[in-house]
Amino acid sequence: MRMSPKPIQSFRDDFTYSNSPGAIARFPFPFPEDEYMYSVNIEPHVTPGPEGSVYEHLLDIDEHYLSEMHERDLVLKENPKRCLAMPHMDLACWDMIDRVMTCFAADYPEHFSLEREGDHWTWENKLLNIKDSFTFGDSSTLPMPPMEYIGRQVQGDFALLDQRDGDLFLDAGIVTCPADWSLAFDAGMSFKEWHGPVPLAHGMGVFDRALKYLCAISQGRPVRRLNWTLTINARMDTSPETYPQWGTDRASVTPDNVGEKVHLRVELQVLDRMSRSNALMFSIRTYLISMNDLVTNPEWAKRMHRVMKSLPPELIEYKGLTRYHPMLVEWLSRFDPAN
Amino acid sequence: MSIDKIRVQVTGIEQVAPLIREFQLKAVDAELMPFSPGSHVVVEMPDTPRPHRNAYSLLSDPRDGGCYRIAVRLQEHSRGGSRYMHEQVKVGDELWITPPANLFSPLWQASKHILIAGGVGITPFMSYLPELEREGAHYELHYLYRGKQTGAYREQLQQSLGERCFLYDADAGARCDLRELLSDQPRGSHAYICGPQSLIAGVQEVAAELGWPASYIHFEAFAAPQPGNPFEVELSRSGRTLKVAADTSLLEALEEADVPVTSLCRGGVCGQCLTPVVSGDIEHRDEFLTAAEREKGNCMMPCVSRAAGKRLVLDL
Ligand code: HEM
Ligand code: FES
Numbered sequence: 001m002r003m004s005p006k007p008i009q010s011f012r013d014d015f016t017y018s019n020s021p022g023a024i025a026r027f028p029f030p031f032p033e034d035e036y037m038y039s040v041n042i043e044p045h046v047t048p049g050p051e052g053s054v055y056e057h058l059l060d061i062d063e064h065y066l067s068e069m070h071e072r073d074l075v076l077k078e079n080p081k082r083c084l085a086m087p088h089m090d091l092a093c094w095d096m097i098d099r100v101m102t103c104f105a106a107d108y109p110e111h112f113s114l115e116r117e118g119d120h121w122t123w124e125n126k127l128l129n130i131k132d133s134f135t136f137g138d139s140s141t142l143p144m145p146p147m148e149y150i151g152r153q154v155q156g157d158f159a160l161l162d163q164r165d166g167d168l169f170l171d172a173g174i175v176t177c178p179a180d181w182s183l184a185f186d187a188g189m190s191f192k193e194w195h196g197p198v199p200l201a202h203g204m205g206v207f208d209r210a211l212k213y214l215c216a217i218s219q220g221r222p223v224r225r226l227n228w229t230l231t232i233n234a235r236m237d238t239s240p241e242t243y244p245q246w247g248t249d250r251a252s253v254t255p256d257n258v259g260e261k262v263h264l265r266v267e268l269q270v271l272d273r274m275s276r277s278n279a280l281m282f283s284i285r286t287y288l289i290s291m292n293d294l295v296t297n298p299e300w301a302k303r304m305h306r307v308m309k310s311l312p313p314e315l316i317e318y319k320g321l322t323r324y325h326p327m328l329v330e331w332l333s334r335f336d337p338a339n
Numbered sequence: 340m341s342i343d344k345i346r347v348q349v350t351g352i353e354q355v356a357p358l359i360r361e362f363q364l365k366a367v368d369a370e371l372m373p374f375s376p377g378s379h380v381v382v383e384m385p386d387t388p389r390p391h392r393n394a395y396s397l398l399s400d401p402r403d404g405g406c407y408r409i410a411v412r413l414q415e416h417s418r419g420g421s422r423y424m425h426e427q428v429k430v431g432d433e434l435w436i437t438p439p440a441n442l443f444s445p446l447w448q449a450s451k452h453i454l455i456a457g458g459v460g461i462t463p464f465m466s467y468l469p470e471l472e473r474e475g476a477h478y479e480l481h482y483l484y485r486g487k488q489t490g491a492y493r494e495q496l497q498q499s500l501g502e503r504c505f506l507y508d509a510d511a512g513a514r515c516d517l518r519e520l521l522s523d524q525p526r527g528s529h530a531y532i533c534g535p536q537s538l539i540a541g542v543q544e545v546a547a548e549l550g551w552p553a554s555y556i557h558f559e560a561f562a563a564p565q566p567g568n569p570f571e572v573e574l575s576r577s578g579r580t581l582k583v584a585a586d587t588s589l590l591e592a593l594e595e596a597d598v599p600v601t602s603l604c605r606g607g608v609c610g611q612c613l614t615p616v617v618s619g620d621i622e623h624r625d626e627f628l629t630a631a632e633r634e635k636g637n638c639m640m641p642c643v644s645r646a647a648g649k650r651l652v653l654d655l
Contacts, residue, residue, distance in 0.1 A: 040609040046341045088447045164446055165554055209608040209626050216606065218440030219372060220342030223604075276401060278375035278441045 005065035005127055011177075012071070012245075017234035017288065023063055024293050028054050030226040030266050034306035036315075038201040040209050045224035045270055054268055057107040058222060059100065060285055061155060065127060068155045068177070071236050075176035076148070079241060081184045085147040085160070085172035092160045093146035093172060094137050095274035096281055100150050125153055147174055156268075156285035159183070161191075163278055166215055170194055172279075177236035177286050179229045179265060180320065185240070199314040214271060214280060222272035229319045230328075231265045234288050253324040258331040259292035262324065264304070291331070301335035308332060344383070344435045345371070347407070352430055355410060355491035356484075359459055360425055361398075364407045367433060373404050376466040377443035377559075380407065383435040384423045390586050391420035396533075396559075397439060398465035407436075410491060412459035443533070443559045445471070450527030452478035453520070455542060457534020458489040463559060464533065465492065468500070479503045481520060483538065486510040517545045533559040567622065570646035574598065574655045575617050589641035589651075598655055600641060607643035614641050619651035 009016040019027070049055030054062075075082055085093050101123055105114040115122040119136040130153065134141040142149045151158055151174030159173035168191045175183035186194040191211045192202070201207060217223060231238055232249035253261050268285045295301035308329050316325050333339045351363035365371070374397055384391040395409035411424040428434070443463055445452060452471060454464045461482060471478045480500060484490035486508040497504045507515040521530065521542070530546065532539050539558045546556050569585045572592070583592040590612055593600050603611040607625030615638050623633050625640035632638065 040604065042609060043603045044341070044605060163444070164448075165557070212626050213604060213606050213608040215442075216440075218438055219374070220438035222341060273440075274375075275373040275439075276375055278378070278444045 004063065005061070006063045007066065008070045009064070009067045010071075011067065011234055011236040012074075015234050017064070017067065019289055019293055020063060024289065024296060026053055026062075027287055027289050027294075028226060028266050028268055029294075029297075029300050029303075030228045031303050031307050034303060035310045036307045037312065038198075038204065038206050038315075040206055040213070042210065042213060042223050042225045042271075045222040045272075047222075054285075054287070055224070058103045058270065058272065059107075059154060059156070059283060060268065061104075061108055061111070065155055068236065069128060069152060072152060072174075072176045075237050076152075082176050082239075082241075083145075083148045083151060083174040084183060084187060085145065086188070089160055089162060089172035089277075089279065090139060090146070091137075092162070092274055092277035092279035092281075093150070094139075095277050095279065096158070096160060097146055097150045098136070099272065099274065099281065100154050104154075128153060147172055154283075156283050158284070159282040160274070161280040161282060163215060163280060167191055167211065168214060168280060175239070178239050178284075179227075179231070179267065179286075180238050180240060182240045197318070199318050200312070217271060217273050217280065219273045219275055222270055224268060224270045227267040227269060229265050230321055231263045231288065232261050232324075234263055234290070236286065236288070250320070250323045253327060255327055255331065258324075258328055259295070260290055262291045262328055263288045264291070264294055291328075295332075295335050298335065301332065302337070305329065305332035305336040305339070342438050344437060345369070347371075347434055347436055349428055349430055349432045349434065350406065352428070356412075356489045358413045358488045359410050359491045360413075361408055361410045361491070362424065362428065364409065364434070364436065365405070371404050371407055372438060374401050374439035374466075375441050375444050376401050376470045377445065377463045378439035378441040378466065379443075379463070380409070380439050381437040382409070382420070382424075384420055384427075386420075386423045386427070391423055392586065393420035393424075396443075396462035396466070398462045400469040401466050402469070408465075410459060410462050412489065443531070443557065445476075445531070446529050446557070447474065447476075448527075449529035449555075450477065451525050451529070452476055453524060453528055453530040454478060454480045455483070455520075455530060455532045455534070455538070456480065457483045457532075457538040458485070459491070460532075460534035460538075460559070461489075461491060461496075462533070464531070467531075468496075477525075479505065481505045481507070481515060483507045483509065483515050483534065517541055518549070521545055521549055521551065529555045529557065531557045567645040570648070571650045572646070573650065573652045575652050576655055583645070588643065589639075589645060593641060593655070600655075602642055605642045607640050610640070612640055612642045613638055615654035617652040617654050620647035621645075621651070622647040 011017055047058055054060045101114045104112040111127050113124045121136050122133045124131045139146050157175040157177055159170055161168040162171045170186050170189050173183045192207055195207050235246055238246055266287045270283045272281045274281055316322055346367040347364040348367050349362055350365045353361045355361045379394045379396045381392050381394050397407050398410055399408040411421050413425045414421045445467055456464050487510045493506055507513040532542050543556055567585060570583050571580055573580045581592050581596050583589050590602055601611050603609040608627055610627045621636055621639045622645045624643040627640055
């Protein structure tokens with residue numbers, strides 16, 4: 001089923017965000033087994049993937065497009081530092097503009113179009129009523145810096161990694177819906193530095209192997225992986241910068257409201273090599289689903305219970321679930337016949 | 340979109356040095372993508388009895404998407420790719436190449452870039468130079484060659500780079516003193532070497548003596564998928580025997596024969612395709628197994644690893 005964007009819903013205050021039955025059906029449920037542990041879960045992102053699935057195109061656009069672009073605007077107005085690009089990343093930002101515009105125009109022609117005559121480009125985004133002409137590569141011909149310009153038109157957070165000497169450096173990005181990490185804090189760090197806080201995985205060699213694989217990604221061969229956590233309320237912006245606004249949400253979970261409060265938050269991460277700069281583009285497309293919606297699929301409900309029940313304590317702690325984890329397992333147990 | 344291979348047509352061939360030929364390649368069905376300085380492509384050559392897959396640096400201007408240029412040095416005693424390129428390939432022929440990949444890009448933070456080329460190793464620097472010029476970067480090129488064999492593009496380089504170009508023709512008795520070259524370079528200089536292993540080792544040694552940090556020395560290391568030798572696998576449970584061709588991975592051969600093996604990364608890092616081995620020597624090429632696990636020789640990662648000999652028996 002093809003998703004068309006619906007009118008703006010909110011990811012804060014009154015939380016009007018909701019998933020249609022179609023969006024629930026295509027939700028990227030991240031657990032292939034009854035137990036979860038970190039691994040190098042990276043695979044080729046071969047497109048076109050199954051029609052209508054979140055894997056169909058390089059970058060997925062769905063019914064939440066307008067809501068997420070509105071939310072991004074709110075966050076950037078509160079804190080412009082959620083978007084940054086070091087000067088040496090200018091070319092990489094233009095690579096990203098090229099990749100996003102070229103793919104959107106080809107994959108979603110009903111919403112986007114791109115005309116190119118040499119370096120003279122004309123871009124139209126019908127969903128946001130944008131039509132601009134600019135000179136490719138010349139940042140002065142855009143209404144705002146290139147990363148912000150393209151970042152405001154594409155769902156999900158983005159980072160551009162500069163590759164130097166077999167390592168990756170977080171030197172540009174637009175991050176307004178992170179799962180508790182900060183672009184401003186991680187800026188300039190190397191792959192293992194910004195992964196510093198993650199428990200267990202370093203010792204398992206996960207990051208050593210992942211880094212080698214990522215450095216070898218070539219043009220035209222993007223890869224993807226899923227990552228997940230839980231979020232209270234349909235809140236997109238769970239960043240350290242705004243912690244005072246959402247940290248206390250965790251205490252609001254009760255046995256009666258688990259179904260509507262607790263959301264599974266899945267990130268579809270796509271890594272794609274940029275042409276001119278050799279940077280890696282890292283896109284983090286976040287999907288939120290309430291437990292109530294999730295348990296409409298009996299297989300997911302059963303598996304969710306088993307995964308939560310067997311989750312290693314280090315992960316419970318790191319993902320910030322400690323407070324309500326027992327309540328969630330108890331609530332989910334009713335959907336697991338083995339119980 | 341994912342792009343596995345690009346079909347190109349050879350639109351021009353030029354002898355640029357006694358042993359080096361340049362090939363101009365244009366895309367047949369699509370546009371060629373822009374690339375970054377230092378990129379290479381892998382060219383597939385449909386030779387018999389076995390095809391070749393060689394990596395060649397792109398030497399065109401990275402901003403020029405119209406055409407890719409590569410230069411191939413005829414390797415003596417080669418029965419492989421370079422001979423095929425020199426003897427078989429004609430203008431108008433079609434070849435398959437991979438999209439560009441880059442494991443040798445310049446570090447833009449360097450205060451100065453010192454490029455050291457040996458023979459056909461000039462090629463990656465041909466794509467560096469236009470970008471270094473555009474960036475207004477501080478650089479110099481040292482080009483070591485044998486005028487009777489290599490030395491492609493040296494006149495044009497000398498003309499356009501002027502006093503930033505240093506030529507050393509060994510056949511004319513010119514030697515390059517690496518110690519002198521690397522001494523007195525400004526702080527924050529980075530050196531890039533492309534050429535024979537002896538040149539790379541020589542620069543590394545002198546640089547270390549002079550106290551250069553190892554991370555300031557860069558050299559080209561192609562990660563072209565290494566084709567291997569063909570071999571046979573016997574599946575002990577079903578008793579079937581499969582042939583694995585030189586340009587096919589063991590995983591692909593198993594998949595073609597409908598033998599189910601789970602896989603994910605297909606690049607030797609995730610561990611999903613781990614397969615038990617009954618007997619036969621293994622050439623491990625993965626990043627997943629530990630040295631101890633390899634030692635035992637009872638499992639392998641078929642997405643990248645192969646038989647070291649002619650035959651393997653798998654517990655499948
Ligand atoms: C190169 C692009 C990547 C970026 C920019 C990135 C960024 C991050 C960040 C910022 C965090 C949060 C760390 C914190 O607590 O502050 C994180 C967590 C993590 N990353 Fe990555 N990452 C990347 C690629 C990968 C890859 C390829 C893997 C593959 C194994 C990976 C595995 C993980 C894991 C397991 C966690 C912990 C997640 C959790 O339990 O919620 N990352 N990553
Ligand atoms: S498929 Fe990942 S190691 Fe073979």
